[in-house]
Amino acid sequence: MNPIEPIGRLSESWRHCVGTGRLNLALRSDYRESLALVQRDIGFRHIRGHGLLSDDMGVLRMSTVDNSTRYSFTYLDQVFDSYLDLGLRPFVELGFMPSALASGPDTVFWWKGNTTPPRDWDEWAALVRAVLRHLVDRYGLAEVRTWPIEVWNEPNLPGFWKDADQEAYFRLYEVTARTAKDVDAGLQVGGPALSPGSDDWWAPFADFVTARAVPIDFVSRHAYSSGPAQEIPFGTYQELTDPSGLLEQFTAPRLHLAGTALAGLPVHITEFNSSYRPDNPIHDTAYHAAYLAPVLLGGLDLVDSYSYWTFCDVFEEVDIPTSVFHGGFGLLAHRQVPKPTYHLYAFLARMGTWVLERGEDHLVCADDNGRVTVLAWQPVGGTTAPAAAERHRVRLTVPVTGPRAFVRRERVNEHDGNAFAAWRELGRPPSPDARTFDLLRDCARPAVEHRSLAVEGGRVVLDLALARHEVTFVEVLPVTPTEHAGLDDRRLLGVSDDRLVAEHER
Amino acid sequence: MNPIEPIGRLSESWRHCVGTGRLNLALRSDYRESLALVQRDIGFRHIRGHGLLSDDMGVLRMSTVDNSTRYSFTYLDQVFDSYLDLGLRPFVELGFMPSALASGPDTVFWWKGNTTPPRDWDEWAALVRAVLRHLVDRYGLAEVRTWPIEVWNEPNLPGFWKDADQEAYFRLYEVTARTAKDVDAGLQVGGPALSPGSDDWWAPFADFVTARAVPIDFVSRHAYSSGPAQEIPFGTYQELTDPSGLLEQFTAPRLHLAGTALAGLPVHITEFNSSYRPDNPIHDTAYHAAYLAPVLLGGLDLVDSYSYWTFCDVFEEVDIPTSVFHGGFGLLAHRQVPKPTYHLYAFLARMGTWVLERGEDHLVCADDNGRVTVLAWQPVGGTTAPAAAERHRVRLTVPVTGPRAFVRRERVNEHDGNAFAAWRELGRPPSPDARTFDLLRDCARPAVEHRSLAVEGGRVVLDLALARHEVTFVEVLPVTPTEHAGLDDRRLLGVSDDRLVAEHER
Amino acid sequence: MNPIEPIGRLSESWRHCVGTGRLNLALRSDYRESLALVQRDIGFRHIRGHGLLSDDMGVLRMSTVDNSTRYSFTYLDQVFDSYLDLGLRPFVELGFMPSALASGPDTVFWWKGNTTPPRDWDEWAALVRAVLRHLVDRYGLAEVRTWPIEVWNEPNLPGFWKDADQEAYFRLYEVTARTAKDVDAGLQVGGPALSPGSDDWWAPFADFVTARAVPIDFVSRHAYSSGPAQEIPFGTYQELTDPSGLLEQFTAPRLHLAGTALAGLPVHITEFNSSYRPDNPIHDTAYHAAYLAPVLLGGLDLVDSYSYWTFCDVFEEVDIPTSVFHGGFGLLAHRQVPKPTYHLYAFLARMGTWVLERGEDHLVCADDNGRVTVLAWQPVGGTTAPAAAERHRVRLTVPVTGPRAFVRRERVNEHDGNAFAAWRELGRPPSPDARTFDLLRDCARPAVEHRSLAVEGGRVVLDLALARHEVTFVEVLPVTPTEHAGLDDRRLLGVSDDRLVAEHER
């Protein structure tokens, strides 16, 4: 149907999953309003966050009267119900350890997730079984079989798993995976959710699950491209590698598992971002959107998913944010203020079905109805790369199935669609009032342009001048003018008068 | 509180009233959604339309069984309830004639409003009494006393009142006014709702009510500035006078009543627009907004109200519109697509409390909290004036109560904030699908710019370049930057790097 | 899964279609809010009404300037868009005649639908073609192929079709059907939409379409069970036959077409009700729900659909209603006040998947999850039947898959769930204020009871005492109590005390 043969269908791996702050935060109103907006504009398929089993979810309770155990789903149900209501499925991360089952006092984050192994493996298995059975009872087996179940988070780091004890993690993995399969053989279980820099775990992990025939349905790893934290009060700066560094991390699991029994498994990058710090203002910038554009495109066919960490700034790993813009991971700042990277994702969500062309600074897609879309950006290269030019030009020729084309463009850059820029101009108010929040959301809208172009030879030429750090979205719609006898815009004042007609229409 | 002494408070006469298609249309969903939007963004105080007593409102019913009469308010209540729910009060126009009470078959408009005098004056009085008593019962006396009650519409035209019979109208006025005062002496009654070109009615009307001591609380007239219709199929072109011609019409009642007993009464321009035709595409243009800007400002202190005819394109006087843009009077096209003139009104609604400065192409206001607003436009002069230049420059100096200013501007012109322009580029689809309506509403948003300016001597200079036929709204907010130790936008990549900082911030 | 083998799946023919006032009314807010409620609680599949081509839909327009024709879909699109948004598909009725195409001045109803044949058959075909092509363009071929297209309405009555001219109707049918198939062979076309008492049309109709090989995909007829109108001012009383009289009418088309080439076609009862008058208060009563209950159940397997005429009281065939309750056809009175018959439909919508048992005063269904539902009613027999008893008893034994059952019952009768009764108690206010409307909607809720029953032998006994004219809905849910150590409701006051425990729990 399109005059040009498409390269192929646009993969959905880019929106297979998104990250979230700990699950308890999903009880919040600001969080839910943000997630509803994200789903309206982007439409992720799964969501993954820490803390499903942490004390503030209340899943494992022990009576102070008789020490009896009760599994309780008061909050878990509220959280998962709300996800499903928004068209999202859980990407279940089993962790951290309930205090009542912990073998020690070690915790991670301001919100104190316990990071120690269970003091009793049978009780751990009983907990896993109770949770999964409840999920199957409540949401149905067919549904829960589509939810990946990941065992713990970054066990290779002592901050997340006591002593980064590999043997203990393998046992945790085995007990958990066998319990899950015991609940239902169709449940999908995987791990080991490694942090960057720990690829030495792949070989022993593969050996372990192979040797003991432990069930495994997918493998997972994280990817970040920032250097050491340079802290300031309530904030952090960091150097960034070239964005290609993230794609290299995406490929690592397949590379390291080649030749093992795990070689063919799905690979999920269950967290990725530039900086791994929730207080690095780079996350709030247009630069960040331009930086991630080639990563979103580059990852499409590398892995099964890469989950942006995280969808919004309702997040408390390093304490409560002290300012609306504070360098959080979120696509959205508090109270639904979109950041430039939000628009990058929203643009990609509108790209359509078929890929026509890909380049280092653009992607062209088309729908069956003749609508053509373009995503273009100014490439940036991290800390050591030369500064981006003030302008970046992208010139494309795209097919149009009609005599004319309506071309609409949305721009996000250092000025347009940039709430962070407006916030700085407003004097960086830490806690804006309602009117200023309206203003920020308003300034966060991409700048919009539209025009009419004549189609020649079935194509139009798009000559796009991008401002610094710009990400641009273009929509080209085929137009067939309606005939209307007697209409003449020059006569709007009752006599022929060119001034009432736009220049390109004359 | 403002560094400059204001000239005075901004009068609210510009939004005292707005016009609507016949009242039966107020039952419609599209109408109500449009009115809700208008009230959110503009906030008129009253609303006036024809047809309160016409057959399609069902107020006067006669049984086919026994010829008994019943006054019924099934629809009237729905309509007035909906107005009050939206914060609007009726500006009651009593007309046209119910068929059961008409003295002849003459009608006006596609929807056939009967334009003949009552066949029985007592029955007319009984009808008026029944309607007003019902309103007082349902909405309360205190409320209904705030609703002006206007007797008929343009009785000086034979199309609206059989034979334009002055004597018969005066009788209608007298019977109606006395009946209203009989229901409650505090009800406000007026007329004669003259069309342009009929100022010869003023003297005899004043004589009549004076001589017979007929109650009268206000006088009313209409104003239009277009010449004869130059019809095309399903459309019309017309010449327009200079906008000042409308202001002259506004002043006519006071001029003609000077020296009479009616000299001091409130004057309501109960209809005004450029063209009096609901199929003249001039209503859809940016030119129209620029044309009306000086009228809205000029009328502020001339009369008590001037009611734009009409708030939306749900309107059927010359049959059902055949296309979304069809030259209707509306501030909104069907399905809530704003036209440029809508923005003119919405801008004015955001101007604030105090007038600082007025000029032929601008208005400057301020609020008590230091917010300064500017409305600026390119003056245009009707059909015979020279074509407007491609650019119009407005340079203003405005006071700011802070070290810096955040300046935000919204622009509506031949391209920006102009759904009509986008619709033409889309090939003029008569009946767009939902996606195209979204696109039109999106293209109807004003273009937005913002920046930060340093304040010098308590003032900033605004140098505004307006495009052809532009109406611009500027908001200037005083800014006091928040201190934040350690923050340095140049370090966003971990090292000092100017490229991440907007130019004006360096 | 159910302990009792179901008789079969509950047919959906009862909600395949519903009737509506003329399509122009679908532009109204009250109409749309009512339809949204109906769809939430009942969920019809199609909707059918008159007036698609009547002047107030503006489909066929002729320019007064040059007599050129324009097909316009401004309103049609608004109407059909709104139906699809509510999950409803049009059951397209092609009629009445646009004035510009009419051969005479005859009209039907207060709203003056023209009932004459086209003055030019080619122009009629062109109109049909333009409408159907537009629908296919806008909504897609796959969608429009699911919309039955019915040619005209009750052509056997001179009020609806000039002189009830059979030959002229057959020509209309042929031209229309051939044109539709010309647009797309997959479109579904049918007729002749006969009124009751005209079964003598079936044979000639079958002969005609067979002889000329005219396309036909379904046949249609109407059914009403009331006698002559006994008019009072603004109202009507009528005698009613036994409800079985309606079922006999349902079977008439199959009976009369047996042996013809049309014998196997789907049969749609495109209108049915007790009284055919929109001002007969029987429609507002609980009696009406009890009267129609066996009709809804009896029709399930007789025909492909039977479309209740109409879903709400926004309706103007005999002028504008003068009172909120006025004997309109609607399931809902104005402003979303449910009538008893509304609840009958809403109950049926909740009955579930499988039929377990049917009787003359009940229906028992079950879902796969063990939920059992009962619809029961007191049989009534029309005007000549003996008065219904004050109580009617229904005793049923139903299966339950659990140790206990939660039984919930909703009742609608002369007192409960009966807004009409409350309105009479309120003194029959013709035009209630907002607070009284709230009260009416509140009194329209069915009375609710619930209790817990022990299950014995996999069954519970339901002993239902129905009040006069009652329709009752019962839901039986299997319950497995949760264990909770230490809980003892007798100890709510800190000591054992029976008074805090419901009797059946002791």
Add this chain to the structure above:
Amino acid sequence: MNPIEPIGRLSESWRHCVGTGRLNLALRSDYRESLALVQRDIGFRHIRGHGLLSDDMGVLRMSTVDNSTRYSFTYLDQVFDSYLDLGLRPFVELGFMPSALASGPDTVFWWKGNTTPPRDWDEWAALVRAVLRHLVDRYGLAEVRTWPIEVWNEPNLPGFWKDADQEAYFRLYEVTARTAKDVDAGLQVGGPALSPGSDDWWAPFADFVTARAVPIDFVSRHAYSSGPAQEIPFGTYQELTDPSGLLEQFTAPRLHLAGTALAGLPVHITEFNSSYRPDNPIHDTAYHAAYLAPVLLGGLDLVDSYSYWTFCDVFEEVDIPTSVFHGGFGLLAHRQVPKPTYHLYAFLARMGTWVLERGEDHLVCADDNGRVTVLAWQPVGGTTAPAAAERHRVRLTVPVTGPRAFVRRERVNEHDGNAFAAWRELGRPPSPDARTFDLLRDCARPAVEHRSLAVEGGRVVLDLALARHEVTFVEVLPVTPTEHAGLDDRRLLGVSDDRLVAEHER
């Protein structure tokens, strides 16, 4: 206007304030939806809860980089904004201690509010100043002056204030009160928020503030009527005193302050309930509503407010609830399931303006428009009182200004309007699915009855039979029937037939 002279206006002290779980919970969606419902149906004026300054509100932050302090209002603004959006004003409780300012590790509750004095009094004053100044900046001085500011909570208990150190509390009070008045002399400050059983604090407190001329605008105390906890796993039973015991506690402050300089100050009971335990199922019962009815009425003129502790079950003082019904304080259970006590409050909110009559089991009020309302209940007497009878009769004669009366009654008792009863019948599911929550909310609706009564001598007699533990609300509306020629309900079937007319109408 009422035929009976009212006793006086119904005091609003009963809804002057309501209690809430810690302020951080106000960020939650379930909480906000619950509060919105409460405000729609009850309409409290103020809201008071713990934890404004606790770590999870993030108000006082200390940088890990340079130990600098930052006052942050990210969450506080979200919470207070949401209150004001719902028409609620904060009743500000200043506490508990931020960790960064605490002098020790002692905490209260599962959520660990720090209960130690500040380690530095100047820093405490700085914190108080920063908070109050921020509130004044954001919400305006006029607004904040209407917010009572209470210093700490129950300092007389060692669990809430280290060692229940009276001297330290007095210092805290003084520093806080002086700081508040320093911010603005019009701010209202008070204390000491005593728990029951600590009336020996009044004299020294009065002496202290008098001696040192410490500012004080109101005094506050709490009231509970339950005995020692009899714990079971995840629950508690307790004995209850007679409800009059609560009223005695209300009067205690005035009693003990008589003769002191504080004698004339407003008295706020800033918390009250039967049981002080959030896991005592008595809170979920109809008994509880009957128990509190005389307290709500009795308190009207005793004190300035008595704040029900708490509006909903989103509450975590003894860990996360393990079941939807768990004995929480809430008027609403999770997910907006109303408890009987909710209805007691909602009934009281509809009582109207003027008190006509008060009794030990009833209250009669009237509005200016002639609407008469009755609240009636079955008196209950706590643990040691005899069991309530199965029926309780209340017979009242009330005035009606019309020929007939429409009488509508709503009932809440052991069966009706009782979600807790339905939940028990459903087998006590701890974590119901969405459908069961719908069922619970449905069963929580009061049973409704209505009827028409003839008025004799300007009065009707209401003979109300209440079921066990019932609270009943009755609304009596004057009715003037509309005349309608020809209407005769007996003719609904076309002939005269009594069966279609309700008995009382014949």
